[in-house]
Amino acid sequence: MLTKGGTLVVTECTTPEPGLHEVLIEVQAVALNPIDVSQQDRGLPPVPMYPAVIGCDAAGVVPKVGTHVSTVAPGTRFQKYALAQSEVQGAGRPLGFKTAPSAWTTLGIPLETRYVLQDEHGSARTLGFTIYATASTKHHAYLRSLGADAASDFHDSDVVAQIVTAVGKEGIELRTAHCVVPRGLQPMPEVLKQTKGNAAARVAHSPVLLPGHPTLDNTEVKFNLPPLDQAGRDKHMHQCFHGWLREGLESGSVVPSPRVQVEGGGLAGLNAAHNKLKAGVSGVKVVVRI
Template identity: 45%
Template sequence: MTTHRAALLQAKTTRFTMSPVPTPTPGPGELLIQVKALAINPVDTAQRDKGFPPIPSYPAVIGSDVSGIVVSTGPDVPDSAPQPGSRVTAMASSFYTGKMQYGAFQEFVLAGWNGVIPLPESLSFEDAAVFPLASLAALSGFTTIGIPLDARFTTEDKRAVLLWGGASSVGTMAIQFARQMGLVVYTTASAKNHEYLKSLGAHRTFDYHNADVVSQIVDAVKEDGVTLTDAQTFAWNSLQSVLDVLKETKGDKLGKVGHAPPLLPDAPSMEGVEVKFVLPPMEPAAREQHKNQVFHGWLKPGLENGTVVPSPQVQLVEGGLEGLNAALDIIKDGVSATKLVVKV
């Protein structure tokens, strides 16, 4: 096979069109994956409709989350990595290179081996597609606020974290990882999602629609006798509420907030609280080490032993690659506790 189909963005702010593209050969440290399912993220809509985050050149293939079957491996791929024929989930993104052969929205894609992990037989391709970007973003959120990925807390530590927007795809993964770290997890979501988030590991859930949600969280922290200085938020227009909580709970310590949406110039701030946009390390060597920790240190063993489960629930969008425009339109209108997935 010399070509395959891809969903191309021909220019900035255009919609996807189907086109044949060359099927690449994996280079050093790379795997070629036949895509069976892919997941949609809000950033995909921003890139299609606004060209942000910036796309270096067009035509372009975007997307990050795939599951599928390894077709071939390039040089310098370790024997411990998935081999041809393996069922896998993979971080397949053209974000850093700008080259279309690394974008998820196509039938065959290249991915670096340290962002590819094997799937348990019990896990479908559709469920497996939800993991890569959400896991990377959730765990990068912890390192952004100074909680290393090898951190483990005991009940006696009484260390809490606030996760605002827990029903989002990143939020549900952050809840699972925070629970494994031993953190006491406070999260916000619509009331209809509270029991689901508790099943993932949230200790307390709060409805962000309530006018007194800040005081509810503050009262719970005092009642539980925990230390709350750290937060992540996955929702727009939530930063002021997060800051208001930390003002009352951090004491004389430095508060830290990992902000998953891009920080706008007029974003609120507060003395004694550090707010940072959530990003993995940008220096290439550190970035690859971090990715290895996320996928091989956390996600792989989590899937093997069942401590990490697909979240949130999957909603299939019909039409294969041709259904991508409709899928991005749906997520642009907003979804709740739902991950949109397309079968390829």
């Protein structure tokens, strides 16, 4: 439980009842995300009221389902609980996966888009895009194994020139981007300025967009957000998890990534795990077993 401006505390709460289209999850592990730290430290995205239960990723067993849920069978064990849409198939709400396809629909690119045959891994590869990724050099081989066509180190002072050169060699226009880390937007306008030609460019930004963020003429920068209306959101979530995730895992076009870094301490260890995430991790997902 989060109090305003405070740390997470362990407290007893009433076990929620699942709604008509929801499932109740016995949470056995939670994964931490930068958005959790942002909500704890700055209250962004806005927390409607305090005290609040925050968190986006969870995995466990389903003990109870809503009366309109037919795709998930209830389990038998009860301990720690959370609510989630039934499309999650009992695996919680994997924010990292939802972030990728939601970026494309945020920019008006349907998930049915296919420019080339599917190969390799990842949402951008499935759509058929040529992928220019940035990461620490030690992760470049791993990114290429997931489908990136080229990778640059964002620590390099000439990272913009590296990307521009790589795009130029392919003879294509780069006019769609997805920023997934804070400060990732800073070099993006310069990259697009030199690679998008005369076309309009679009950028999805997964961290919260702050006032005064970098911009570029004829370029739209939008906060990555699924549809807000209930019907549109339900359809999108079903397409992400029931379609892309389940089918992708079965076919091998989607693979779990990155590797998991398990922290101990259960619920009481969440603050320590948050501190490790804030201090900086690289190429891992911090997970706490409950």
